[in-house]
Amino acid sequence: MGGPITSGYGYRRDPFTGTKAFHHGVDTAGMLGESIRSRVSGQVVYSGYGASGTPLAGLGNVVAVQDAAGLTHIYGHNQNNYARVGQMVQAGQSIGSMGSTGRSTGTHSHYEVRMGGRSINPMGGTYTIQRGDTFSQIAKRYYGNAYNGGMNQLKALNPHIKDINRIYAGQTITVPDAKTSTPTSSAPVSSGPSASEIAAQQAAAAAAAAAHVPMDQLIPFGDLLALQAIEKLHLYNHQPSHRLQRLE
Structure with a gap:
């Protein structure tokens, strides 16, 4: 994930519509299948396909890691996800491979950081x-x-x-930038999904496969901040000048 940045955080021209829109992450170029490594240590709170109708829509195969400071680090458009919900990962650990799944124009990695459900600049x-x-x-x-x-x-x-x-x-x-915004004390990782939630997620995935229901029609479980209480957090109106819309 150390390739050149092809699209930064902030306003840009939407590659699909050609109109000005806000990009909530940073895109880096790379080779298909290249290892995606977590920038932080933490707990995997989501691993799956970005469900339609949620803030993860359009990200394709996506892994989200929540660090000890409560920031959620999102890695999208993966070819494959290696990390699993509930797993503890270390900074630098491979959690997936680079791809072009979801709303993507080519092979790259989309890296996004959210604080309290709002996107922040991953580069500080x-x-x-x-x-x-x-x-x-x-x-x-x-x-x-x-x-x-x-x-x-x-x-x-x-x-x-x-x-x-x-x-x-x-x-x-x-x-500070998201990579260095680690706790100054040994604070534990904030609560992740419970064993029952993980089991429910696995059961839902199995049921979907048996019924041939596309995964992007499932609402994911886990305590990913960006998916909790959407109306309560007003995720789609977190800043008056740019509403949260999926742009990769």
Whole structure:
């Protein structure tokens, strides 16, 4: 997954429609079958085909890993998925192979990071504060804690913020990149899917195969943040200027 970046995070021209649209991840070029390696250590919270009608639609074969800081790292368009739901993986471990499944124009890897259900720039940069956010919550999401160094590190990146209790929606702050936003303490990985959820997912897949139901018609199980309580999290309206739409 160390190939050249062919499409970055942010606005671009949709390769299918030709219109301006927001791209929620980073695309890198590579060879068909090339190993896709996890950028972080964590727990696999989804491994399967991106179901239609969900925020994973269009990503084809996709693996999602949740790290100890609560960030969800998504790897899409895989030729094959090697990792399984509930599995603990290490940074650098192979979790799939590069392909062109789903809404794709050619072989590449789509890497995306979500925090609390919202996409963030995987390469680091800025984060736009949302209504209801607090400085401590943001620090916890990025560093795994708020009061054991997390807030101090976030404040160090944002010296212009004089009063952390007076931040407002729409304000832009500097954040670390997703690869280095690991906890400063040995915080455990946030709760993943239970054994019953994993069993239910496997049973659903088996039932689908027996009934010849396409996998993209199944709503996946597990606790992938991007799939939880879609209406509650307002995933399709997380930022006024660009709604969450699948662009690979």
